[in-house]
Amino acid sequence: MAEKNINKGVAGRAQNLSNSRAQGVYETIDIKPATAVIGGIVSGVDMTQPIPDAQVQDLNHALANHNVLFFRDQPELTPEQQIAFARNFGDLHIHPAGPQDLNPEIFVIHTHKDSKINNGGGWHTDVSCDEKPPLGTMLQIHKTPEAGGDTLFANMYAAFDALSDTMKDLLRTCTAMHESEHIYRGRYSDRGVDDTGKSFPSAEHPVVRTHPVSGRECLYVNRAFTTKLVDFEQAESDALLKFLFTHLEQPQFQVRFQWEENSIAFWDNRCTQHLALWDYWPEERKGNRVTINGERPFHQIN
């Protein structure tokens, strides 16, 4: 099973990738690139059953190569099946603010005619306000609107690579605050969450992050959670962040995924951002999300 290796930088610097997998040759799965810059459509996986170690390794390497994996051939997974599959990639993350009406490890994504918000409607990485933001997220959409409800994903390696060397050198020296009070306070009140007396996480992270698997640098600021560049004047921070957000949200870094019933997206939350469109009101869209624990972001100069 072979594919064209679209991301030689990953292959060249990855520390733990076997040569064949890093070249895009997998033993247990098939992958078709979704675009030239981000996304792979995977077949050959049965998520209802325990999967062999070789397939876990294939999927880890596919994620490193493609940054977001799409699956269109799964049945509707039970919460237990989705949790068991996600645990192949690490311990699971508990959302700091979301409703936990099914299982603490399942975040129910549900938008309908009475909803006040759409989860993830602006560009963001999931929960970057945490000291250790999630490694990745696995979302299955069970009920789709007749049309619309696409999710856009963007490649933050490509966004960083497109900057000038001068800008890259400046950003390598910077850290930024990621906060969540302005996002999470009261956000889930219509789903029964009472956050009275609750405090929400914030963290300082490098603006350029080294991916722990690929060894590559990627941009790590997002419009939702990143509030200020540390040690800059407010006006300087506002101007530079505005430039970076506009830069990284350009379409040449993106794939737009059209969900079908029971489609699954598994994204690497360390090197991507995403945006969920809410263009289908008053129709309903529903699914289950499971999120995998990550490490503290770091920047390493090679």
Ligand SMILES: [Fe+2]
């Ligand atoms: Fe999200």
